[in-house]
Amino acid sequence: MSHNSLTKFDQPLLVELKPSRWLLLTLAAVYALVALVWSWVPLSWPGRLLLLALLGAHFVFLYRLHVRPLLHCAVKALSWDAARGWRLRCHGGEWCPAQLLTPALVAYRLVAVRFRVGRCSTRSLVVVADRLGEDDFRRLRVRLLQSATDEQRV
DSSP states (O other): OOHHHHHGGGSOEEEEOOOOHHHHHHHHHHHHHHHHHHHTSSOOHHHHHHHHHHHHHHHHHHIIIIISOOSTTOOOEEEEETTTEEEEEOTTSOEEEEEEEEEEEEOSSEEEEEEEETTTEEEEEEEEGGGSOHHHHHHHHHHHHHHHHHHHHO
16 A cells, blocks of 8 residues: 555544434334334233334434434534544534544444543444545545544554
8 A cells, every 4th residue: 555545544533513314214114113113012002102102202212312412412424634533513513522432333335433522521423434525424424434443442
């Protein structure tokens, strides 16, 4: 490999997260299947309706957290550079420093990671390939793998 290809992933990374249609369809399919199964549970109708309402509320929570980041704790963007490390932009619009927590799931079309923000708070992030451009998603995966390896060495 040439020197330019090795240093390409050391360049600063700024990722603005778009809403994900694949994540929405997957969540909707899973929650619809769970709702169908819950409807066969031998409970009275008020109990079934309560469980279905809880399931619907949890779907809305995940939608606002990961599909279309609208909650206060939802991550809207993330960046990495050699000087400052990882930073997250949440609902307020301000960038805050973050530390990558291991283990991190980094797959071909999916990334699921957690970051520590501040002393006690964590933020989770699910990135499906359709939330970013192809090159940005590849660079994000490589940077996360390198950061996770660096964390394990320390």
